[in-house]
Amino acid sequence: MDTAQEKTVKNFWIGTIKPAFLSAIPGSDIPATLDIQAGGIDGYGGPGILCIYSGIVDTNDRVFIAYALAHETGHCAVPTICKAIGIPAPQTVNQTDFRKHEVLADLTGMWVLFQCCPGLYSQVISHRNTIAMTLGAADFQHPSGQKRMQIIDDLDKQLRPNGLKRIFTKRKSSHSYMVGMLESILNGQVDLN
Numbered sequence: 001m002d003t004a005q006e007k008t009v010k011n012f013w014i015g016t017i018k019p020a021f022l023s024a025i026p027g028s029d030i031p032a033t034l035d036i037q038a039g040g041i042d043g044y045g046g047p048g049i050l051c052i053y054s055g056i057v058d059t060n061d062r063v064f065i066a067y068a069l070a071h072e073t074g075h076c077a078v079p080t081i082c083k084a085i086g087i088p089a090p091q092t093v094n095q096t097d098f099r100k101h102e103v104l105a106d107l108t109g110m111w112v113l114f115q116c117c118p119g120l121y122s123q124v125i126s127h128r129n130t131i132a133m134t135l136g137a138a139d140f141q142h143p144s145g146q147k148r149m150q151i152i153d154d155l156d157k158q159l160r161p162n163g164l165k166r167i168f169t170k171r172k173s174s175h176s177y178m179v180g181m182l183e184s185i186l187n188g189q190v191d192l193n
Contacts, residue, residue: 005060017073042055107185
């Protein structure tokens with residue numbers, strides 16, 4: 001049985017995060033429900049499956065929870081995005097590919113928040129130092145929280161209004177800038193250590 005906090009998180013995902021992804025990335029295999037299991041600050045997602053661990057809920061930090069939900073839901077959308085831009089999604093068979101998938105999920109989640117939930121996006125950006133500390137050190141699968149927020153900060157510099165002129169001049173849209181970032185990560189042009 002779900003706790004009151006877990007019900008709140010599930011309702012937030014169903015009412016805010018899930019519709020944002022379905023709107024921003026049509027055709028993504030976003031599951032019907034969010035699963036919450038016992039565990040630390042982690043989760044997993046992929047086509048048709050999404051789970052966060054109770055450690056995320058237990059933070060009681062609405063902004064961190066929003067980031068984590070967008071990140072894990074981003075894993076569900078990465079294959080759709082990669083297919084749309086004509087490059088294979090990373091297979092999670094080695095450390096480099098795990099880390100690529102993690103960063104792609106971060107960027108996808110943040111891009112969706114920017115497109116569909118700008119107020120929430122701004123809250124996550126303004127709390128990125130706290131999020132980096134909560135994520136902590138790198139492990140086999142994840143780049144450090146600091147590295148992940150640095151990459152998100154790079155995206156933010158291009159998406160914010162003062163950076164949009166450069167995006168539109170160079171690539172014509174924030175979408176094509178996002179594609180360029182994803183391609184750079186998948187092609188190994190971004191250090192994920």
